[in-house]
Amino acid sequence: MGDKTRVQVSKLKPGRYILIDDEPCRIGNITVSSPGKHGSAKARIEAVGIFDGKVRSIVKPTSAEVDVPIIDKRTGQIIAITPDTVQLMDMETYDLFDVPIATGVNDEIKDKLKEGINVEYWETLGRIKIMKLKGES
Amino acid sequence: MDPKKAVLKESSTEGIKELPITGPWLENVDSLEEIINYYERIGFQATHLGKAIEIWKKVEKKRENGEEVRVFLGYTSNIISSGVREIIAYLVKHKKVDVIVTTAGGIEEDFIKALKPFILGDWSVNDAEMRQKGINRIGNIFVPNDRYVEFEKYMIPFFERLLEIERREGRPLTASEVIYKLGRYMDEKLGKEKEKSVIYWAYKNNIPIFCPALTDGSFGDMLYFFKEERGDRELIIDIANDIVKLNNLAIIAKETASIILGGSLPKHAIINANLFRGGTDYAIYITTAIPWDGSLSGAPPSEGVSWGKIKAKADYVEIWADTTLVFPILVWMVMKE
Numbered sequence: 001m002g003d004k005t006r007v008q009v010s011k012l013k014p015g016r017y018i019l020i021d022d023e024p025c026r027i028g029n030i031t032v033s034s035p036g037k038h039g040s041a042k043a044r045i046e047a048v049g050i051f052d053g054k055v056r057s058i059v060k061p062t063s064a065e066v067d068v069p070i071i072d073k074r075t076g077q078i079i080a081i082t083p084d085t086v087q088l089m090d091m092e093t094y095d096l097f098d099v100p101i102a103t104g105v106n107d108e109i110k111d112k113l114k115e116g117i118n119v120e121y122w123e124t125l126g127r128i129k130i131m132k133l134k135g136e137s
Numbered sequence: 138m139d140p141k142k143a144v145l146k147e148s149s150t151e152g153i154k155e156l157p158i159t160g161p162w163l164e165n166v167d168s169l170e171e172i173i174n175y176y177e178r179i180g181f182q183a184t185h186l187g188k189a190i191e192i193w194k195k196v197e198k199k200r201e202n203g204e205e206v207r208v209f210l211g212y213t214s215n216i217i218s219s220g221v222r223e224i225i226a227y228l229v230k231h232k233k234v235d236v237i238v239t240t241a242g243g244i245e246e247d248f249i250k251a252l253k254p255f256i257l258g259d260w261s262v263n264d265a266e267m268r269q270k271g272i273n274r275i276g277n278i279f280v281p282n283d284r285y286v287e288f289e290k291y292m293i294p295f296f297e298r299l300l301e302i303e304r305r306e307g308r309p310l311t312a313s314e315v316i317y318k319l320g321r322y323m324d325e326k327l328g329k330e331k332e333k334s335v336i337y338w339a340y341k342n343n344i345p346i347f348c349p350a351l352t353d354g355s356f357g358d359m360l361y362f363f364k365e366e367r368g369d370r371e372l373i374i375d376i377a378n379d380i381v382k383l384n385n386l387a388i389i390a391k392e393t394a395s396i397i398l399g400g401s402l403p404k405h406a407i408i409n410a411n412l413f414r415g416g417t418d419y420a421i422y423i424t425t426a427i428p429w430d431g432s433l434s435g436a437p438p439s440e441g442v443s444w445g446k447i448k449a450k451a452d453y454v455e456i457w458a459d460t461t462l463v464f465p466i467l468v469w470m471v472m473k474e
Contacts, residue, residue, distance in 0.1 A: 035271055035282045038358030039289030044365075059365035 003070045004125065009043050010062040017069050024069040024124050029058045032062060037040040045108045050122070051103060051129055075134060078115050086113060086130065088121065097128070105130045173470055186463055187457040189421045191454050193471040196394045196419055199231075206418070207390035209410070210234040211214060211403030212460075214354070215244025218255065218275045219400075219461050220246060222335065224468050233472065234396070236386050237339060237346040240401040241354025243334065244316060246280075249288050250289070251330040251337070255280050285355055292359045295322050298374045309373035313382060316346045347383050349376045350402055382439040387411045394419035395447075398460045400426045400434020408446035416441075416448035422455040423463055 004019060012018060014027050025047035032043045041062040048055055060066060080087040085098045086105065099121070101110065109119075109132060118134035162174040177187025199206050212225065217239070226247075228234050246255075258272075258279035258281040267274055299318065303309055310318070320340020323331045331337040339346050351374060352360060363369065387393055387410040395417040397404045404422070411417040426435035438453035447453060456463055 036358075037273060037280075037282075037285045038362060039292075039355070040286045042217040059362060061362075061366075094341055099174055 004067045005070055005131050007068040008062075009045070009060045009064050009066055010041075012043070012045065012066075012068075017050075017071060018045060018047055018050075018058075019067040019069050020045075020058055022048060022125075023052065023054075023056065024071065024127075027057055028055075042105040050124075051127060053107075069124045073131075074121055074123060075118055076121050076130070077118050079112060081113055081115055088119070088130070091118065099128055099130060104128055106132065110131055150222055153340060170470065173191060173466060182456055182458050185454050186458075186467060188298040188454040189423075189456055189467055192419055192421055192454060193394075193396070193467065195391070195452065199392070205391040206394050207236065207386065208234045208394045208396065209236045209238070209407045211238045211395070211397040211399075211402060211407045211416070213399035213401055214240045215275060216398050216460055217243045217246045217250075217335070218280075221464050222250060222307060223333055223462055224465050226333050226335045226338055228468065228472075229335050229342065229344055231472075232342050232344070233265055235344060236383070236407075237335070237344060238259070238383070238406045239346065239348055240402055241348060241351050241356050243403075244319070244348055244351065245288065245355045247335045248291075248319065248323065249280075249284050251327050251334045252287050252291075255284070274383070288355065291322070292356070293363060295319065296360065296363045296372060298322070300369070303372065311344045311375040311379040311382070312348050312351045313379050315351065315374055316348060342409060345382065347379055347406065349406065351376075351380065356474045378451050384410045384413050387417075388414045390414070392418045394421075395420045398400065398423050398464060400424055400432070405433050408441050409445075412444060412446045416445055416451060418448055418451050420447050420451060420453035421467075422453075423460050423467075424455065425457065425459055 012027060012030060014029060016027050018025055018027055026044055027047045029046040030043050032041060036039050042059055043062050044057060044059045046055065046057045075091040075112055076088040078086055079089050079096065084102070085100055087096065087098055089096050099105065105113070106129065109130070112133060119130050120132045121128055121130045122136055156178065158180050159175070159178050159348070165236065166172055173190070176183040177191070178184070196206050196208065210228070219275065229237070244380075249341070256279045256339070258274060258277050260277045262274065264274060270310060273280045273282065281449045299310060299315060302318070316336060317326045317340055320336045323334060323337045324340065336346065351357065351379075360372075383406065393411055393414065395407050397407060397420070408420075420441070422438055424434060426432060428435040428437060428440070437455045438447050438451070441447035442449050442451075
């Protein structure tokens with residue numbers, strides 16, 4: 001689950017998502033130069049990787065299409081916590097899977113994880129990240 | 138001191154040739170050419186134009202007799218923005234010049250005009266409104282943005298081609314080589330309009346065009362986007378090896394002539410190259426720049442003599458005038474008369 005789609009650059013906004021170098025990134029800033037002697041209108045997009053926190057930027061004509069990740073936002077329950085991983089159960093499908101704490105959990109909630117609580121987790125392009133807490137089940 | 142003697146001081150023209158100042162008597166002339174033939178005796182800048190015609194005719198006569206006078210032509214971008222572009226393309230088509238130096242606009246605007254023309258505009262318009270409308274102004278010439286958008290469609294594949302060539306040859310191309318390849322590209326991709334292009338004829342006749350500041354224009358803007366979009370750092374344009382080519386062209390020639398429209402980079406690059414041979418033998422400058430700020434652009438040929446860029450005994454003249462008024466007349470009188 002989790003795929004990608006094509007979106008025209010002119011339709012992107014800060015807060016939306018984009019794939020840069022195959023990494024899903026959240027768009028922070030877009031600077032557009034209107035058509036001029038440099039040719040057609042261009043956008044410079046600065047974005048932060050969802051999974052690695054790395055800042056990336058690309059430049060594209062505003063008429064170009066780019067890959068945008070389709071992000072599935074799902075609810076899961078924390079079944080077990082080990083030093084390295086969190087075992088999660090999807091509340092819809094009851095699938096069980098492990099998520100590595102180092103790369104698969106939002107830094108802001110890393111020390112708030114407790115067994116039994118519900119979390120919102122994102123799945124895209126076969127990768128998973130636990131993003132926020134959703135309270136006790 | 139007797140005031141009368143002060144006012145009516147006796148004169149002496151010893152050592153001065155007495156050539157009368159005179160303009161054409163319009164009842165006795167039948168053509169514009171006859172009028173221009175009077176220019177040397179009209180005074181002020183008309184005299185300078187008359188002298189320029191004489192100097193260039195001398196150069197042409199030598200070339201027609203098979204004597205080598207290598208002609209360097211330099212011009213700034215605004216010259217190509219104007220209709221003088223067609224005059225220059227004519228000179229290049231008929232091999233009346235041997236080496237060209239220009240700035241970035243002199244390259245890209247020549248290419249763009251083979252796609253779509255610029256249009257006649259006005260000096261005083263609301264420039265902020267022009268920006269809203271997407272129309273760029275060069276003096277009283279308008280260049281709508283769509284010209285550049287169209288140009289970009291040709292440049293992206295052209296940059297890809299350059300990259301391919303550089304990979305294949307294992308070295309960066311020099312700016313003059315890039316411009317030569319641009320001429321070939323025009324030959325392949327464009328229609329009849331290319332036949333009024335300077336770059337096209339320079340390619341056909343193997344006349345090198347040097348442009349050390351090639352990135353300082355739309356060409357450079359598009360190069361920037363090409364590189365940023367692809368993360369490319371491979372495509373390089375070499376200016377170091379071009380200076381070797383340019384200087385050697387001046388050194389090896391038997392005699393050289395420097396025809397320079399405007400100032401700045403093209404002017405300096407040409408007279409500097411001629412420094413290596415002890416100075417150019419003929420020089421015609423056409424400029425509106427003034428010398429009083431010490432700029433090179435305003436410096437007359439005589440200043441170049443102090444640098445050894447122009448021979449002390451060289452035949453030179455400077456016309457202080459807008460090139461668009463003067464150059465078509467100069468070329469016509471030299472080439473067609």
